[in-house]
């Protein structure tokens with residue numbers, strides 16, 4: 337790697353520290369410094385992962401000794417002297433140092449913590465908040481805040497599989513700004529909690545802070561969500577809509593979808609899901625089918641794309657080429673952008689640019705780090721997903737948005753009109 341003549345932006349030190357995430361597992365924090373600025377990047381961790389995600393580097397006992405050793409031996413010496421503003425160059429160097437297709441030598445966790453740290457350092461050395469630095473870099477004008485989609489009930493891999501679906505979320509698409517959006521969702525969250533506790537259905541909170549329900553079926557969960565929205569006086573669809581992360585990889589076994597005690601053939605599952613989208617005010621459905629069942633993914637798209645967003649997560653793993661292919665094959669018209677799925681900030685940004693409706697997203701294993709909000713605002717993503725509105729690692733992010741909004745009031749993004757996204 338080559339140094340530049342502009343010493344103020346030159347990276348002088350790079351350190352790594354294992355810290356803890358919201359599931360009491362170790363994760364990585366990388367700190368980088370110039371002569372007069374410093375910044376950190378932290379790796380999040382998923383629990384329901386796509387097969388093609390960048391691999392985490394973890395010791396057999398769950399520790400991060402090998403990741404730290406490789407960072408110190410291979411990454412840190414290469415970073416020293418580089419210009420922290422040269423994100424593309426830094427990320428290209430990280431990718432080549434790793435040298436594998438699945439990022440398994442240095443680990444997607446080590447790479448994303450490093451890449452996020454240098455991005456944050458570039459902003460810090462320019463004396464700017466990260467979101468503003470990113471926005472200026474891409475020439476954004478007339479900025480808006482991303483529309484939040486917020487989990488109310490958790491299920492799937494985040495709640496012991498009690499409900500097969502992973503996220504029952506709401507999108508406050510009628511709110512004019514971020515503070516109003518959060519207020520509406522907090523009211524719905526409380527209403528759902530009260531309804532469940534009155535009925536003896538409440539079992540605490542799931543991994544992303546949503547209520548962990550003791551409910552017998554997905555339909556019971558959807559009924560409860562509708563009741564909770566109505567209890568707050570908000571208008572279904574015009575003000576608040578429902579978004580589901582099906583995370584169907586988790587309950588697809590031997591060619592069948594295992595839902596609410598039934599083993600459904602794929603066409604029967606797609607039909608059931610389409611019926612729910614007609615019966616309930618649902619405008620977003622993520623990973624409706626398993627990643628190795630693309631035909632039925634496409635069958636769901638055909639039935640739903642005029643009504644809402646079909647969001648690829650495990651199917652496309654924040655990979656630009658996979659997103660473009662899935663859009664062309666009429667499987668998705670939106671995708672999550674999770675920087676650690678792909679490994680570097682540059683690749684995550686490329687993936688975002690290749691997507692009709694990108695949704696910048698955190699993971700289920702998180703820390704108090706809030707950089708994901710700055711990415712979403714700075715990149716002007718239409719939507720953001722960071723879990724529920726309870727638990728500190730989640731509220732850190734929503735509160736970051738409140739502080740950004742206080743300093744620079746911006747209206748909220750408008751919900752994209754699905755019909756206009758269809759491929760012809």
Ligand code: PGA
Nearest residue numbers: 381382383384385699700
């Ligand atoms: P994960 O899931 O972070 O546990 O992988 C989140 C999601 O599927 O959106």
Ligand code: ZN
Nearest residue numbers: 581583622649
């Ligand atoms: Zn998902």
